Amino acid sequence: MSKSISIFDTTLRDGTQGEGISLSADDKVKIAKKLNALGVHYIEGGIPGSNSKDIEFFKRVQDLGFTSKVVAFGSTRRKGGIADQDANLQRILESGVSAATLVGKSWDFHVHTALQTTLEENLAMIHDSIAFLKRKGLEVMFDAEHFFDGFKNNPEYAVAVMSTARNAGADWLVMCDTNGGSLPHEVASIVTSLTNQIPGAPLGVHTHNDCELAVANTLSAVQAGVRQVQGTMNGYGERCGNANLCSIIPNLQLKLDYECIGDDNLGTLTNTARYISEIANVNMPVNQPYVGNAAFAHKGGIHVSAILRDSRTYEHIEPEKVGNKQRVLVSELAGQSNIVSKAQDMGLNFDPASEQSKHIIGKIKDLEHEGYQFEGADASLELLLREANGELKELFTFESFKMLVEKTAGQPVVSEAFVKVNVAGESIYTAAEGNGPVNALDNALRKALVQYFPTLKEMHLADYKVRVLDDKDATAAKVRVLIESKNFENSWNTVGVSSNVIEASWEALVDSMRYALLGQISPEQVHQSAARQGLVNH
Known part of the structure; x- marks a missing residue:
């Protein structure tokens, strides 16, 4: 046969x-x-x-x-x-x-x-x-x-x-x-x-x-x-x-x-499936067998602890055979193994027995309880882990923002944002209009930072999602905002939570900028560079 x-x-x-x-x-x-x-x-x-x-x-x-x-x-x-x-x-x-x-x-x-x-x-x-x-x-x-x-x-x-x-x-x-x-x-x-x-x-x-x-x-x-x-x-x-x-x-x-x-072609199956879903403009179910984003994703701490010893404990095949990859999720169900695995993926050194690990696990669980969700916001999670590990350089700090939304009869809505941030010890105040409040905030923040960090010109917001966390509170309900950002090479997701959708959006937006600037020069170098360019006190 x-x-x-x-x-x-x-x-x-x-x-x-x-x-x-x-x-x-x-x-x-x-x-x-x-x-x-x-x-x-x-x-x-x-x-x-x-x-x-x-x-x-x-x-x-x-x-x-x-x-x-x-x-x-x-x-x-x-x-x-x-x-x-x-x-x-x-x-x-x-x-x-x-x-x-x-x-x-x-x-x-x-x-x-x-x-x-x-x-x-x-x-x-x-x-x-x-x-x-x-x-x-x-x-x-x-x-x-x-x-x-x-x-x-x-x-x-x-x-x-x-x-x-x-x-x-x-x-x-x-x-x-x-x-x-x-x-x-x-x-x-x-x-x-x-x-x-x-x-x-x-x-x-x-x-x-x-x-x-x-x-x-x-x-x-x-x-x-x-x-x-x-x-x-x-x-x-x-x-x-x-x-x-x-x-x-x-x-x-x-x-x-x-x-x-053939085995070699089988290794391109996930890429092919996702490419076709993009062309067809149809979102792939995350739990689609073999090629879905969650097909080899692990969330429970006991599961993660086991797969770190041997992936066969909770995976029926090696994900790479179909061009997929193993993912470890971090959530309220996470244990030390989840944090260690994510830290390793990011090149961080986390000791499972350390108080530092226990502290960050507790913090993540508290945040999840408040409504944060890091399964779909790896960039925000990485910022948390790097901050806990003492590896995060704060290149800018937030001072304030204001929003103006105006609607005149017969005219489209006008949104304008006013943002004040501190870069290298200097307060920068900018204003910008946008297609809605979130876009206005994005434009104003980018305008403030791009003169110091030109690489931000390459990034843009690719997706924006809002979810009401408890609809019984109606318009006063807490919301979770997920933002996807992209540049020429990568895409990343950040999260913000608040009872005010603008504040939640701002939080996710700031995280997206902070993540985009990982590995950039220090605040002191920013200050020196700005002085040379005549940007200080501009």
């Missing part, structure tokens, strides 16, 4: 049917390049001729020299028609691909209800369409839509559909769980039955996640004899999504010892 599995990615076709996902031709090309680099065997690009984006995509990928096969999608000829004259089949040929997916009905209920034709005509539509594309030299995947439902309802007809496709020359017979309602034991049984009735047929599987079993059903199908798996990156797709290749591939390769994309 071959241990090789062909990976068929349909992110660019079936994945785009997911709610909130829309990809331009440029987006599709970028994702296709990533998928090709990942090493998938087939990339289904879309439906040629259905829209201008797909037409442009198929034109552009022809000259990219992919090792992956680019596949066009279409349906069998119309009922009562002729394959040679079918517009849909002609568009597949015109796309320039060497492989095509044809979808056809395998559930008798669908033949009568959706196609409104006879069972015999449906078989003729399947045979004629596949034979036509085979005569033109294409590799053909036949996707038997609703195959598992069809087999449960009328197994003889479902098998007849597959036999017809096989006799017409189909290279792959793909069983689709289109409604996503099948269970793993049903999938295994039906695949086994088809394998026995059409011996030697190259089988594939295409599952949907409506019962959250798409990955499990795919694995069951493979163990029963399937050798091509279809799915999407991050499980994108209509309704509840398609089978998630980001879980299927490592499960097959690392757990079941099948060859899919």
